[in-house]
Amino acid sequence: MNKLKNCPECGKLYVEVGQKMCPACYDLELEQEQVVHTYVRDHDKCSIKQIVEETGVKEKIVLRMLKNGRFINAGGAVITYPCEKCGAEILTGRFCDKCSQDLLDQAAKLDAKKKATAKVDRSHTMYNAGRDFSS
Template identity: 35%
Template structure:
């Protein structure tokens, strides 16, 4: 029976592969950092991202990771915001700001319309006759 072994990307130790793709020791460290953040936010709900980082010793990058994973929410930390992955503006929830989300949605709707229009043009260029069309003509 072969065991799936890998090197931890954070510390380099060999570990048995798991769902988190890091060794148990590093996973425990991340969970400890998360608990520090949650405890600090319970006492200092209105702190900013940098105040949270300074108060806990947890890096801004790790706090951002917790927010993106949905582990720290806007309800728990209303003043802790991350940067939009598209424009760099501030984001309270998720990975992109409302402006970029609306633009993305608008672009997707235009893309759908274009695909439908092209399909309709193609259908007009190459008309086909199907048995169901013949049956519809008889009913008229």
């Protein structure tokens, strides 16, 4: 049985037949995906921001295409998107190299601190044991 639903894009009632929006919006989205696809094919290295600005396609759609791996087949295109921490353009993961490193450093520091406090007594004793303080 087909169900009537409100299109999340334009709010119109439509008959749900598998796609998550009304046929008009669905067609439009397919068209826009094609536009983005063509743009990416012609621009080997571009950012999401650039695609959105140049094609006028909603960022949401471009991001979804990226997450679905739609750009992987687009002739080896390099698509960048903003780091979740500082906004720098990145290619993979959620953070740029700098922020990933920062996060790793922070984790390492915390870890080192824990180990240092646990070891400090013993290393102090060993250090003194090897020295002559009588001079």
